[in-house]
Amino acid sequence: YYTSIPGSCNFEAQDQEWTSVCGLTQDFNDDFDWNISNSAVMGQMGPHTDHTPGKGQRFLYVNSSAQKEGNRARITTTKFFPASLGVCRVRFWFWMFASRQTGVLKVYTVEEHGMDILMWSSTRNEENKW
Numbered sequence: 001y002y003t004s005i006p007g008s009c010n011f012e013a014q015d016q017e018w019t020s021v022c023g024l025t026q027d028f029n030d031d032f033d034w035n036i037s038n039s040a041v042m043g044q045m046g047p048h049t050d051h052t053p054g055k056g057q058r059f060l061y062v063n064s065s066a067q068k069e070g071n072r073a074r075i076t077t078t079k080f081f082p083a084s085l086g087v088c089r090v091r092f093w094f095w096m097f098a099s100r101q102t103g104v105l106k107v108y109t110v111e112e113h114g115m116d117i118l119m120w121s122s123t124r125n126e127e128n129k130w
Contacts, residue, residue, distance in 0.1 A: 010052040011036055011060050018060070019075075027074035032067060034060050034075050051093040051130040059095075064103050071103075081109075093130040096122065 009022035018036050019025055026033050038050065038057045050056040062073040081088045096102050106121040 010050075010056050011058045012052075012056060013058075023078045024075045025078050027072075027076060030074040031071035032062065032073045034062050034073055037061050047095040047128075047130065051095075067103070069103075076110075090119075094122065095130050096124045 009018070009024075011018050011022065013021040013036070036058050038059070047059070050059050052059075060075075090107060094105055096105060102124050104121055104123050107119045108116040109119055110116055
């Protein structure tokens with residue numbers, strides 16, 4: 001159901017095509033990038049399965065193990081959301097578990113003059129699941 005809603009993405013694109021398929025772009029001014037992988041490639045470092053129902057295998061990830069505190073990996077949507085009050089929603093699943101190098105996952109909106117507004121953040125999952 002969720003992968004058929006306009007604006008949704010399950011990251012089952014090949015290589016770096018996910019940016020255009022999913023309507024996202026890497027921030028060229030950040031410190032490192034998001035990548036596509038699957039549980040087989042991640043091994044013990046990541047989740048054992050993708051969250052996508054059905055045959056989904058790929059997910060978007062950052063490897064924070066070689067990063068310094070304060071480094072950022074940032075992606076942005078290439079589509080603008082209309083101004084609304086309680087209508088626009090972002091739904092995603094995340095996995096951040098049992099790593100000393102786990103940073104903070106933050107979701108921002110950018111208002112019309114370019115100011116970032118923090119909407120949500122998390123430092124880690126308490127359980128080993130999405």
